[in-house]
Amino acid sequence: MTQQPPPPSSSQQAEAWPPKDSTIVARSLSKSFRGGLVALSELSVAIGPGVTALLGPNGAGKSTFMRLLCGLTKATTGDIWVAGGNPRKDAAVRGRIGLVPQQDGIFERQQVYDFVYLAAVLHNVDDPQSATLRALELVELNPQELTRPLGSFSKGMRQRAKIAQAIVHDPDVIVLDEPLNGLDPKQRRHMIALFHSLGEQGKTILVSSHILEEVERFGSHIVVLSKGRLAAEGDFRSIRSLMDHQPRKVKIACDKPKNVAARLIESSSIASCTLHDEETFEITTADAGAFRKEIAIACQKSDSLLSEVTPLDEDLESVFRYLVGER
Amino acid sequence: MRQFTATYKLFLQHQITKGRLTLISVMAAIAVLLGFIIGSSGGDTREGAVVLIMGYGINFGVPIIALVLASSSFGQLKEDETLVYLWLKPSSRIATVVAAWFAALSAVIPAVAIPLTITSLVASSFDFSLAGPTFLAISLAVVAYSAVFSFVGLVLKKALIWGFVYIFIWELLIGNLAPGTSKLAIKTYPTSILINMTDEDINGDLTGFFVSTPAAIITLVAITCASIALTAWRLQETEVA
Structure with a gap:
């Protein structure tokens, strides 16, 4: 029997939290280890279908959160619901999750085909043979390699086998802990496209990665953890x-x-100004709204033709740096 | 059934390694060699054969080989952090544990019961009445030890070391202290089956250390069932990397 998240408290009702389409809901979730190490503290977050990137520096609690939402470890306090149930207690919920764990451990002596086939069988897939071949094709594993033991594979090929076993049963929730490790650039692009495609099919994809350039390509929805707490959640451009x-x-x-720089520097909204070359300069402003007006005026008064205005810190890496650095 | 077979194959593949096969072969060869020495020494070779099966087989061979293979079922999966690939699946915990135990049985029974039965024949100058009791006693010992050591492999790091401590301190030391403490050792029960069924009067003053055959069989089955149930519960509760 699956459980539904409890109704929101009165303070949450105004915001209707968690949103109706949430497939992952954590409420006041905490996890401490022996010796007093707090890996997660009072984390409340709701994640819906599509691709969500889970970010945070080392030790932020990303892997612990992923383990909790797969039921691999018990929460110290708080609750977690995945696909309407508790993955720790409910086998049916576990059947709706696919996981690519971070660790390299894999059944070294097993052939890659058998590894993925075992996952299909244990998930009670109707036609495990076809499902296995389909999953292996999705991750572009060469059919000629299927009888090789996993221990003889490169890290990238093992990673693809791990992804294949996570998607072989067509799960609703796919949790990927650093899934691009060891993959070459072509494979990375292919996997990112695969995750997008699965997200567009209505699956909930949660991906952690420390390579922010790639995370940016997963999509714009992020959950940022810092020191075991939620630092931010949502579209990173909106967060910025x-x-x-x-x-x-x-x-x-x-x-x-x-x-133009000389005129701008007189403005109270400009904190600093640095000339780069004969055509470009960089400013720092605390008031983006005022700056937009002032740049137009400054160009007009200087009789200058404005050719480019590019924000330099609205990329994911800057947002991430600000969020994590703030805490 | 398909799930059970797939899990069973995986455990069996994990348990059978070159190192373990070498250990099994060496222990089996030593048993047959000892049997040959006893068989060719003259005297009451039947009693000698029973003592050899008790002393070398039930006291050492069976628990050590069961420990090495059965504890690796979950122990190795935990150690190399691959347990997650089984744990996260929606299959029943008890079925997973039974598959692991069954894999251990199908490796350990041929590895110890057959060589020790041959040993009993060689040592007794081919007294075929020893074969049945030996095979039954050894097999039932394997059934119980494999279940217990599957549990040990799941719950303890360095299960091999703890297993050896258990075998030598608990089974062989405490289990031989007095009739009361002997009932706490698993080896008492297969030994009782062997003694009762072969009707050998081994050291009459040790009679109090043994139990009847039905009591021994029931106890071994109970130990097995309890261990499997406990392992399934612990598997559900375990923290998976």
């Missing part, structure tokens, strides 16, 4: 726009950069 107190860096290209 909410960080009003964090000065923004903007690169400007025009034909008279010295003149």
Whole structure:
């Protein structure tokens, strides 16, 4: 029998938390280890279908959170629901989860085909043979390699075998802990496209990675953990726009950069200004709204042709650095 | 059934390694060699054969080989962090544990029961009345020890070391102290079956150390069932890497 998350408290009702389409709901989730190490503290987060990137520096609690939502470890306090149930107690819920664990451990003596086939059989897939071949094809494992033992595989090929066993039963929730480790650039692109495709099919994909450039390609929805706590959740561009107190860096290209920079620096919204070359300069502003007006005025008064205005810190890496650095 | 077979094959593949096969072969060869020495020494070779099966087989061979193979079922999966690939599946915990235990049985029974039965024949100058009791006693010992050591492999790191401590301190030391403490050792029960069925009067003053054959069989089955149930419960509760 699956359990539903309890109704939201009165303070949460206004925001209707968790959202109706959430497949993963953690409420006040904490995990401590012997010796007092707190891996997660009072984490409340709801994740719905599509691709969500789980970010955080080493020791932020990402892997612990992933283990909790697969039921691999018990929460110290708080609750977690995945696909409407508790994965620790409910076998049917576990059947709806696919996991690529971070660790390299794999059945070294097993052939890759048998490894994926075993997962299909244990998930009671109707036609495990076809499902196995389909999953192996999705991760582009060469059919000629299927009888080789996993122990003879490169790290990248093992990683693809791990992904194949996680998707062989067509799960609703797919948890991928550093799934791109060991893959070459072509395979990384292929896997990112595969995760997108699964997300578009309505599956909930939670991916952790420490390579932020790649995470940015997974999509814009992120959950950021820092020191076991939720640092931010949502679209990283929206998160950046909410960080009003964090000065923004903007690169400007025009034909008279010295003149435009001189006018801008007089403005109270500009904190600093650095000339790069004959065409570009960089400013730091604490008020993006005011800056947008002032740059237009400054160019007009300087009789300068503005050719480029590029925010320099609205990429995921900057947002991540600000979020994690703040805490 | 398909799930059970797949899990069983996986455990069997994990248990059978070159190192373990070498250990099994060496222990079997030593048993047959000892049997040959006793058989060719003259005197009451039947009693000598029973003492050899008790002393070398039930006291050492069976528990050591059962420990090495059965504790690796879950122990190795935990050690190399691959247990997650079984744990996260929606299959029943008891079926997983039974598959692991069954894999241990299908490796350990041929590895010890057959060589020790041959040993009993060689040592007794081919007294075929020893074959049945030896095979039964050894097989039942394997059934119980494999279940207990599967549990040990799941719950303890360095299960081999703890298993040897258990065999030498608990089974052989405490189990031989007095009739009361002997009932706490698993070896008492297969030994009782062997003694009762062969009707050999081995050291009459040790009579109090043994139990009747039905009591021995029931106790071994109970130990096995309890160990399997406990392992299934512990598997559900375990923290998986």
